[in-house]
Amino acid sequence: MTALRRRRVLQSALAAAVLGASGLAGAAAVAGATRGGYFRAALGGARGTDSWDARTHAGLFMSAAAQGAVFDTLTEVAAGGALRGELATGWSASPDARVWTFDLRPGVRFHNGKAFGAEDVLASLALHRDAASPARPIVAEIEEMRATAPHQVQFTLATGNADFPYLLADYHLLIYPAGQIAEAMARGIGTGLYRVERFEPGRRFIGHRVAEHYKDGRAGWFDGVDFLAMNDPRDRLEAMRSGRVDAIDRLPAAEAAALQAEPRFTVQSLAGNQHYGFALRTDLAPFADPHLRQALKAAVDREAMVAEVLHGHGSIGQDSPIGPANPYFAALEPQGFDPDRARWHLAQAGHERIALPMLVSEAAFDGAGRAAELYRESAAQAGIALELRRLPPETHWPRDSAGFRAGGWSGRATEDWAFSTVLTEAAPWNATRGGSGRFGTLLREARAEFDSTRRAELYAEMQRISRDEGGLILPMYANHLQAHSARIATPKRVGAMRAMDDSRMAERWWMA
CATH class of the missing domain: 3.90.76.10 (Dipeptide-binding Protein; Domain 1)
Known part of the structure; x- marks a missing residue:
């Protein structure tokens, strides 16, 4: 389709x-699926403070264990x-x-x-x-x-x-x-289909299949599942190569071709709404100045990032949390790399040159360090000096403490869901502090609009506001890049709203 x-x-x-x-x-029942076996996966997004309190869930490790297995x-x-x-x-x-x-x-x-x-x-x-x-x-x-x-x-x-x-x-x-x-x-x-047998916050989850369940015959094929928390993508890849696990999420893009060439592994590169980039706190100086935000948007070479960070497993982004898989995706023209335009906006903000600290970690997205380096190189041509402050991937990723930071998100299945989660004033995940004024008015109007043509117009305007005025700089729509061994079979259609079949691989996949 x-x-x-x-x-x-x-x-x-x-x-x-x-x-x-x-x-x-x-x-409906899944053709070819059979019961039995134990599924082992190495997953990122874990924290030492992980718990079964869904209000704290943010990364894949807990969403796969909770919604994907136990609840x-x-x-x-x-x-x-x-x-x-x-x-x-x-x-x-x-x-x-x-x-x-x-x-x-x-x-x-x-x-x-x-x-x-x-x-x-x-x-x-x-x-x-x-x-x-x-x-x-x-x-x-x-x-x-x-x-x-x-x-x-x-x-x-x-x-x-x-x-x-x-x-x-x-x-x-x-x-x-x-x-x-x-x-x-x-x-x-x-x-859920799996009962908790062992749980070590930020380290491991083991679940055993319940004896009877309302999804019997159409989901929950494994006898048990074992999720190991590994935030470093290199550790996950090594765990699968060594046979310690059967599947991994967030495969490094640079490793995808080599792994796909090995008959014992299958690489999934799935286009959804996932996006990688950077967030600016629009309520803090100097990012409160719209001209500075425009300068930073014009100073990023998006094509270079897609080529060098994603290795072709994605496409150019347009600074909105709405992605190509959303029903009302507007397909706007992305901001292009234009150092002269960036310099003009920088001057309008009152600066000939400016130095800006940026918080970077591979916890934000795989390749975040290289993306930040590419951004630093292109921004320098416009008089913007980006000072990269790196955090290790195992460090808890601060969502609110930095005025300028790398970030990535899977997006959501509908526009209202996505905007409500990250671009409303009251949203805890609103990294930019945007979403007020006309944007909020449009969001409320679109929610109650039944006509699909009018709804498309409203959501298109919101995407334009995010692109032209907002604090999101999203150079890349990134495919979900993940892999599994030949021991595992999957349906023909694998979910791409979130990683690992929408975090539901424990119930949707089976032993080959």
Whole structure:
């Protein structure tokens, strides 16, 4: 399916949801999949403070262990981008998409034996009213949520939102047992396919397949899974080459061709919405000056970064968190490398030359160090001296402490989901502190807009604002580059919303 056709299909799916379409009850059986075996993976994004509290989840290690194995959410984005039910079996909306009713799956039990029901949904989502939760922008839009039956919940939103069922697939919105949430966070008690056998924060997760599950016959093929936390991509690659693990995420782009040439490995290079680049705090001097931001945008050689950092596994970015796989991607003309224009904007900001510190770490994205070096070389031609301050990859990556830093993000399946997560004033992951003024007005209008043509116009304007005025400098859309051994088989379609089949490889893959 072409990117354009996929976007049109997703636009139709979103419109259908607003008109009251039901969610799919589940996925079909997977051809060729068989039960058995133990799956071992080396994953990045781990921290020593990792826990089963979804409000703290940020990296792949915990999202793969939590949403991908131990817990469930109400909805799930399938590998092709369509939405289907997980703990929800169906949903419908009022004509204005402001009141949503979700039917819940009966007969489900948590790993401690407690029956799942509506009260568990209400208690779990209420956790994210916490200001520090990355999912707070989603839950903050819910004016009221109530149980209308033991297995039915109803949400009343502040304004209509055509994407609301998609938002409930966010990997932070895990469902815990009501009245036992503290215990569930301490021990890892969910409704997922795998029960926690061992958990060492920031180091290791081992899960064993539950005996019976509502996904039997269509997911959860391994008898057990073993995730090793390895933040250094070189360590992950060595672990797979040595046979210690079966799969790795974030394969270094420079190693992809050589690994693909080895018959015992398969390399997956999957285009989604992932983007790499840099973030400026627009509320701090000197980055509060729009001319300085424009100077920095014009001073980056995007083509060089795609070639030297991604080795062709990606494309040129356009300074917006909306990517080519989003249904309303605008395909705007990216900012080009123009030292003269950068110098002009620098002068308008009151500087002939300027030195700026930049925080850099491979924890931001693989190749961040080389990308920063290329940026330093091109920016020097415009009178901008970038002073690189490097952190080791195992260091906890500070999201808020630096005015100018490297960063990468997987994006989200819909525009509202993406913008709400990283470009609203209240979003904890808003690294630029942008999203106010007209941008916020457009976001609210687009949420409640049912006409796909008008919605496309609104989202296109927001992408232009991000490109021309915002604090994101995103030179690259980066493919998800990952690999597995010949011991592992995967479906023909592998999810690319996030790495490793949307973090769900434990339930979607099987032994070859």
